[in-house]
Amino acid sequence: MLINHLKLSLRNLWKNRMLSSLNLLGLSIGIGGVLTLMFSVYAYYIADDIIPDQDQIFYLKTHLADGNYYNEAVYPLLDKIKSTSPEVIAGTHLHGWGNIWLEVGDNEFQKTTTYADPEFFDVFALPLKYGNQSTALNEKFSVVLTDKVSKQLFGEENPVGKILIAADTLNLTITGVLEPISPYSSFRLDVLMPNTILKDNVGFKNQNNWDDSFSPIFMKLRPDADLQQFESRVGQLVKENYEDPTVISRMEVIPHTEVRMDSIPVVEIIIAGNLATSFFVLLLVLVNLLNLNTSTMYRRTKDIAVRKILGGSKKGVITQFCLENGILVLLSILISGGLFFGFLLPKMNDIFGADFGEIKFSLTNDYPVVLGAILLGVLVTLVVSILPTLRFISLPVSQGIKGKLDSAKGSFILRNTFIIFQFSIAILFICVAVILNSQIKFMKKADLGFEREHVIVGNIDLDYKDMDAANSSFRTLLNDLEANPYVTDVSTSQAIPSDYYFNYTRYYDADTDTDVRLRRSFADAGYLSTLKIPIVLGRDFNEEMDNGDEKPVIINRSAMKAFGWSTIEGKRLKYKNDDLVGNPVVGIMEDFHYQDLQNAVEPLVHYYRSEDELEKHRYLSVRVVEGKEKEVRDMIALAFSKIESRKNYTQSNLGEKVSGQYRLMDGMLKTVNVVALLTIFISCLGMFGLISFMAKRRIKEIGIRKVLGASVLKIVVLLSKDYMLLVSIGALIAFPVAWYMMNAWLSGFAYSVPIQFWMFALAGCIAFCITAFTLGIQAIKAAKANPVKSLRTE
């Protein structure tokens, strides 16, 4: 019997191969998409599962009186907490301190280095592949590698006991290798070192005080710890010990499980978006199959009746139909698996890998995803085969045998609702894509207050081996550049637009009694002219005038406004409660967008720093005559190839750097585009099946109308107008929702495009055209049929 069912199912699928392949296509893409989205969500959720007892781990968040907050605290606080709080089992700092260069054999490499207390493994009992947790970080000169780094350096060998040379002088012994860590995990490290090694570092000693909050603090608490009590005790310690406790409003103790959400808020949106998208895509696929299957069942009413007369049972009919759908779903799961591994996963890593880390699929870890996919398949199969069968199965045989269908009037309302729903979602996604697209275009094209074209940007922060030699070669290069006829301006600076440090400093002006937080950077005399940023008041930096002991500053217009100044005559930037004379303000530059347009232009100060201080600057910017970029690039690259450094010199241009700020958003746009296409495709697929079925049902009506003189066009309109109406209703539902959603999203941008009517019109148009095309093909086919033939069918 089963073989018989199977044979029949295959034959049925083959007979309707057009519809079957459309179904297969829709299902495969749909399931593939859902699989990808769900996998990324899954990978995210299990990423920190590698940490045992995560619910007992907490970290500190410092809330400032001015409303700002950060996840760092002062370094000595942890020891104080440990000595006063019995609920703390163990605690560790976890901070960077520059990434030192490590040497093994002839290879040198620089990895993200994280410093932790020897107690680290008592807090985060991360499993070790090699080595011993309890002793790994005990020795001052020890280092623990991640699995990735270990493989990179030593292959599959166990490197424990080997020596790495750090910063040319220190011999570090490898004491452990961590098990692989998911890139979605909160641990973004390559190399773990005991912070005892920093104790002799002068800079570190200076910062190890009760004023500089630079170190995140993690603690493992007893399971029975009273969090509120603990938090208030920490608050008390802050009050008693901090140099200036008034700037701190409170210390929050936060569970480690929330750390990722807390540190990258956009993750929450992406996860929610992923879940919602998968849900809707799945729903669309389901609704679609339901619709198509219902039509199929209509066509088979006679079949079912005959089967029943011949003695078939309801169960048999349902089994047969389940099998048919099951084959389809199983096939599409296989195809979507291929899509997932061959295309979607690499593509996703392409788009989001740079920001969130690449994820990989391994069967041993990720088998729940496979199981989930199969379970999903079974569920989909059951729903889409059983629901449509139910109504037809109970149709009286004597009616079924005549192929009577009218008794199913009620289902049209349901089906129309489905169609409206499908299209409103599809149109919603198109709207989102259109608006997202125009926002990104706007941000990329906007006037930024500087000229981004024809500026070569080189990264000169290269860890030079011989600083003096590098400096003199660099000075020669600068002279050559200034002499080069193709070069109009040259500048070296600590930052360029798109890459300014988040280095905020508080200044106080006694005249206006204002306290202003300025973002601080360093630039030479050529910076503003190279970028063509206008001076509003005063003057630009000048090499001859400014090379004295007193370093002048230039602030931007926003900063001037914030201070409430109308002139810069005699103004100086000073810290509050400071006896120093401060730095003279020599000019005001026009506001320019030194960060992406999601953020407003904040008050900014540039400190003067001479152009040839190679070790302090990070960027070389060169404005070139149009068309001569290549020559100048080659010249600079050649000069740097002669300077010995650990990193290789890289260069690009300012325009690329600026556009690069929107990489993540570009990725989002790509994803939304794909989803929009997918949803409209799936919706049209359903529509396609429906109209072909409707045309069949109305074959007689069409024949009669044609005999009575209706033209092909009239019949096409007749067949499609109801559906176009449904699409319009879908659009009407989608527009306000899209407007509301995108308005909320755009309000997060300091500079955004206004949402305009044409965006919705465009989205509606796209949906309409695609639908009309789909409908048209089928409708024309039906309308062209010979009426003599169609009227003869009984």
Add this chain to the structure above:
Amino acid sequence: MLLQLRNIFKWVQQGGQRIFLLKDINLEVQEGEFISIMGPSGSGKSTLLNVIGMLDTFDEGEYDFLSESVHTLKEKYRSNLYKEYIGFVFQSYHLLDDLTVEENLEMPLLYKKIKSSERKALVADMLDRFSIVGKKDLFPTQLSGGQQQLVGVARALIGKPKLILADEPTGNLNSQQSEEIMQLFKKLNKEEGVTIIQVTHSEKNAAYGSRIINLLDGRKI
């Protein structure tokens, strides 16, 4: 006695009025009879046949089939009853288009859960008997109307029914094909004692039967 209908009424409600499809039908059928039901369109011929075949219900009256009272039986038993004892032949054949001739014949046996070897034997036997062995791997759409109806009759017979109900079995056939099918019915009735009730418009076909029942507006005349 094979079956007996007593005071059968069937109606539909239309605009608050009862429209009678069958009105006070009384009918006794003995085993081995060959009955033709005649009457103009809409006189209730097919409805009567459906009621006899238990494909349709009736609103009033009593129906005994092989001394089981059908009107008191539940749907499930009723379908078991007709599966066992009744074979249907339709005007438009109603073969399953997705199945080959052979598979169409096998279908009723599958539902009766007959063993595979036995099924094969029965089908082969039937193919042989109707001389359609050469057509066994063809699909119904590849056959002429007459051949399709031949398969339809064969399919009705394969379960060894006591009664064959035929609703205008020759309605879609040309005269020569009709002749063949009617000859076949006659032979089955004579030689194997299968009871046959057919609905027909044709006087000529009706004459093959041993008894004619005339219907007009749902009433027996």
